[in-house]
Amino acid sequence: MKDQGSYRPLSYFQLMEISLRELLVEKGIVTDAQVNAEVEDMRRRGPERGARVVAKAWTDPEYRKRLLLNGTAACEELGLDIPALKLVVVENTPDVHNAIVCTLCSCYPRMLLGIPPDWYKSRNYRSRMVREPREVLKEFGLMIGEEIQIRVHDSTAEMRYLVLPMRPPGTEGWSEERLAGLVTRDSMIGVALPDSPGKTA
């Protein structure tokens, strides 16, 4: 067995992963190099990709329209390679707050946000987000007033979801790059708001 660290025993799933991977390599179905390249690719993709999309939508009203109409095509427009990603973008407004969950497993727009955080995959988040979203958001430090409608999107099948948060006030005239710096991963899942301009100034 290759060096997987000897400081604690492998879990069932770690062992399964290694066994399966080694078998696939042994049988010539994939090579180690291909597996490594894929892992590297996955690690390289992070929320800054989604942030680019959001910042573009904040500064370009026509792009925003296209993004809401067809998220996949709008991402491709920015040259983001998003194989097999069928994207639905949901927009926050003064009256509506959107949040994303996958109750069946842990579907997540990895192509735009990278590897999902552990809490997103937790049973706690997955079961409670559809049942009591306001309480869950409160635990994230996000208080949503009763006058604001909450829309929870359960990604149960083919589509993946991205929240288009509201542009923070006090950012008039900012460049796309600077705006993108305010767009956090959690704000694109809908459990937080983007950073406020003071925070990064």
Added chain:
Amino acid sequence: MRAHPAGHVRTPFYIRGCVGEVERLCGAFPNPEQLAERRDGLPAVPLYRVRFRQKEVWPDYRGSDSDLLEVEIFQHWLEKP
């Protein structure tokens, strides 16, 4: 009564038997029931995003009356109310 409602395994338990409105047609996708058996999934099946009122899904829901829940469901797992 809701513990084991009838429905397809990929229709979440909590939404089975609830009445919602189609929010949009997502397109047609290979039938997951067939894919699970390593068949080609054709003909493709229409997939909808269906919108439910939280108060309809959870009678004791705490939150605004207007709160919504949206779920993707394949056409053949839906029925007319």
